[in-house]
Amino acid sequence: MGDEDTGANVSGRMWAVVTMGTGGYEQLVYRQVQVPKPGPGEVVLAVLAAGINNTDINTRLGWYASSVTTGTDDAPTEPNHTDGGWSGATPFPLIQGTDCCGRVVSVGPGVEPGRVGSRVLVRSCMRKAGFGSMDTVWLGSDFDGAFAQYVKVPEQEIFAVDCDWSDAELATIPCAYGTAENMVHRARVAPGERVLVPGASGGVGSALIQLIKRRGAEVIAVTSASKKQAVTEIGADRVLLRDDDPVAALGENSVDVVIDNVAGPAFGEMLKVLKRGGRYVSSGAIAGPVVQLDMRDMYLKDITLIGCTAWDEPVFANLISYIEKGEIRPLLAGTYPLDRIAEAQRAFQEKRHAGKIVLLPAP
Numbered sequence: 001m002g003d004e005d006t007g008a009n010v011s012g013r014m015w016a017v018v019t020m021g022t023g024g025y026e027q028l029v030y031r032q033v034q035v036p037k038p039g040p041g042e043v044v045l046a047v048l049a050a051g052i053n054n055t056d057i058n059t060r061l062g063w064y065a066s067s068v069t070t071g072t073d074d075a076p077t078e079p080n081h082t083d084g085g086w087s088g089a090t091p092f093p094l095i096q097g098t099d100c101c102g103r104v105v106s107v108g109p110g111v112e113p114g115r116v117g118s119r120v121l122v123r124s125c126m127r128k129a130g131f132g133s134m135d136t137v138w139l140g141s142d143f144d145g146a147f148a149q150y151v152k153v154p155e156q157e158i159f160a161v162d163c164d165w166s167d168a169e170l171a172t173i174p175c176a177y178g179t180a181e182n183m184v185h186r187a188r189v190a191p192g193e194r195v196l197v198p199g200a201s202g203g204v205g206s207a208l209i210q211l212i213k214r215r216g217a218e219v220i221a222v223t224s225a226s227k228k229q230a231v232t233e234i235g236a237d238r239v240l241l242r243d244d245d246p247v248a249a250l251g252e253n254s255v256d257v258v259i260d261n262v263a264g265p266a267f268g269e270m271l272k273v274l275k276r277g278g279r280y281v282s283s284g285a286i287a288g289p290v291v292q293l294d295m296r297d298m299y300l301k302d303i304t305l306i307g308c309t310a311w312d313e314p315v316f317a318n319l320i321s322y323i324e325k326g327e328i329r330p331l332l333a334g335t336y337p338l339d340r341i342a343e344a345q346r347a348f349q350e351k352r353h354a355g356k357i358v359l360l361p362a363p
Contacts, residue, residue, distance in 0.1 A: 016148030038108030045102030049171035097146030176203030191216030331355030
């Protein structure tokens with residue numbers, strides 16, 4: 001079958017945001033680059049919408065470097081973090097963008113040509129050697145991502161979605177909801193359990209509220225006063241404010257699970273409120289990665305600490321089914337054209353929004 005039939009005639013130049021290295025917004029360069037070509041088992045997507053995530057900013061700042069001990073808001077922006085990626089040095093220059101809603105425009109050898117034209121979501125977290133290994137590669141962190149007009153990905157990482165959501169709404173899902181569902185899945189959240197969610201108004205936090213509720217558990221959310229109503233509207237059963245003392249408000253030994261991407265100075269309080277046999281789950285540390293752990297709280301209460309980066313096999317397929325059944329809904333805070341990425345990331349870091357901010361490439 002010829003190139004015309006597989007959509008493989010997409011070629012030439014495209015607009016993309018290329019991150020040149022670690023540092024400030026000056027590292028985000030909007031320029032023309034070559035359109036990718038699909039190899040065996042690969043597809044090229046026209047990017048319809050691309051969400052912004054903490055990981056995009058953290059990678060640019062070099063926050064994953066072991067030398068950085070502050071929260072993400074205070075991370076240094078000097079271009080000197082050579083080990084600031086997920087697993088060592090980030091391959092700069094790099095097109096970032098971990099969230100992608102796209103349409104298949106071209107397929108490589110071995111891919112069914114009938115996939116051309118499908119609107120799909122990309123599974124951001126990819127297991128390099130299958131689900132028997134924990135080794136991962138991430139779209140937009142380990143190879144070129146969705147902050148561009150086109151992106152190339154493995155065919156097995158795209159999932160068609162049958163729903164009436166907009167492209168921007170779909171782009172709120174992959175990283176935030178995938179990360180959230182993975183934590184809920186790993187923690188084995190069950191009906192009737194009480195789950196505490198610090199940082200509940202962000203992309204992952206708002207996803208957690210919905211995903212915990214659909215499993216029949218109670219959600220206690222922590223957020224700012226300005227976002228209390230938004231968090232309540234998406235399903236939180238109880239809301240604590242950031243300045244509240246969770247131990248005083250809830251009592252020790254009062255919750256079954258803490259799903260915490262905040263960490264920082266409040267980490268010890270999270271272990272205090274957990275019941276004996278409770279589970280503490282995390283995939284981030286926006287308030288600071290270095291915490292104080294009282295080992296007595298951990299071992300005397302038989303607490304399980306669960307780190308989550310690699311997504312388990314059921315996670316993304318679960319999300320697609322939740323969307324198609326109408327069991328979750330997107331929380332789209334706003335959209336920006338791709339060439340205004342610096343403005344969009346500034347708005348993201350100000351944290352005045354609830355939900356996700358999404359970039360729209362030029363057609």
